[in-house]
Amino acid sequence: MIPFETLNTGQKMPVLGLGTWLLTGQKCTQSVSQALELGYTHIDTAKAYENHREIASALENFDRKKIFITSKIWLTDLEPDAVGPACNQILKDLETDYLDLLLIHWPNKSVPVSETLGAMNDLAKQGKTKAIGVSNFTISHLKEALDSKAAKISVNQVEFHPLLYQKGLLEFCKSKGISVTAYCPLGRQGDLRHRAIKEIAERNERTAAQVCLRWLVQKGLVVIPKASSESHLEENMQIFDWELSNEDVEAIDSINRNKRVCNPTFADFNNGSE
Numbered sequence: 200m201i202p203f204e205t206l207n208t209g210q211k212m213p214v215l216g217l218g219t220w221l222l223t224g225q226k227c228t229q230s231v232s233q234a235l236e237l238g239y240t241h242i243d244t245a246k247a248y249e250n251h252r253e254i255a256s257a258l259e260n261f262d263r264k265k266i267f268i269t270s271k272i273w274l275t276d277l278e279p280d281a282v283g284p285a286c287n288q289i290l291k292d293l294e295t296d297y298l299d300l301l302l303i304h305w306p307n308k309s310v311p312v313s314e315t316l317g318a319m320n321d322l323a324k325q326g327k328t329k330a331i332g333v334s335n336f337t338i339s340h341l342k343e344a345l346d347s348k349a350a351k352i353s354v355n356q357v358e359f360h361p362l363l364y365q366k367g368l369l370e371f372c373k374s375k376g377i378s379v380t381a382y383c384p385l386g387r388q389g390d391l392r393h394r395a396i397k398e399i400a401e402r403n404e405r406t407a408a409q410v411c412l413r414w415l416v417q418k419g420l421v422v423i424p425k426a427s428s429e430s431h432l433e434e435n436m437q438i439f440d441w442e443l444s445n446e447d448v449e450a451i452d453s454i455n456r457n458k459r460v461c462n463p464t465f466a467d468f469n470n471g472s473e
């Protein structure tokens with residue numbers, strides 16, 4: 200059984216979801232179907248991943264109400280007039296009436312965040328999304344968004360894994376009642392090769408991936424590893440019946456290198472990790 204994170208809306212968000220970036224075509228439908236069969240109840244997607252229709256095919260045989268679906272609005276659709284149509288297209292492609300969570304995929308300096316959030320708030324009032332959130336927001340982006348009071352922000356989805364331990368950002372989000380979802384929770388496999396992670400995995404008789412995911416879950420984050428093989432999908436679920444000791448958590452805390460694996464040219468991280 201996958202535990203839940205309670206959002207500031209009262210919704211229950213499963214703390215393990217399936218990331219679907221780079222899952223496209225038939226392979227996407229197949230992996231999402233496998234995940235749902237195994238008991239995943241949370242799918243992370245985005246307009247930019249171009250896989251909403253394939254995910255819709257996988258969802259056909261499952262009860263929509265039992266699945267938590269997150270999608271994201273791309274940079275070019277953040278003008279208030281563009282937000283509604285972008286969401287409508289997402290809903291159409293996913294063949295659903297509502298999203299559980301709709302995120303601003305990346306901050307965009309050229310559009311006031313208050314305007315985008317205002318338009319997203321209208322979507323929430325229309326029942327098209329149950330919660331609103333942001334992604335790739337630093338503390339300063341969040342302060343601006345919160346000050347605008349244009350919408351209740353429930354989630355910030357950011358890159359977070361042992362080699363990118365964004366402690367200050369996590370503490371800030373928690374202090375504001377914002378849940379944090381860790382994307383690239385395995386550092387796209389980079390963290391799995393770290394000596395300390397491998398040693399802790401061996402000692403706990405777990406895999407390096409499980410150690411990374413368990414560290415994040417113990418810190419109160421939601422994790423969305425992408426996995427396309429059944430063995431990875433299964434392995435990533437086996438993180439809820441054991442714990443890392445405080446010593447192991449502290450050892451992992453100390454390996455941070457502020458190492459981003461997702462840093463596109465348009466990103467605005469203020470030259471710092473937070």
Ligand SMILES: NC(=O)c1ccc[n+]([C@@H]2O[C@H](COP(=O)([O-])OP(=O)(O)OC[C@H]3O[C@@H](n4cnc5c(N)ncnc54)[C@H](OP(=O)(O)O)[C@@H]3O)[C@@H](O)[C@H]2O)c1
Pocket residue numbers: 217218219220221243244304334335356357381382383384385386387388391406408409423424425426427428430431432434435461
């Ligand atoms: N908001 C954003 O801007 C943003 C940016 C990036 C990502 N994301 C979201 O976060 C999700 C996860 O991030 P990501 O896909 O970039 O990176 P990731 O989840 O850290 O790593 C995915 C890679 O790890 C492999 N893997 C999965 N489970 C494994 C295991 N147990 N052992 C060894 N390898 C394993 C996968 O291989 P196989 O596929 O072969 O199983 C894949 O190559 C994305 O899919 C997307 O939904 C959001």
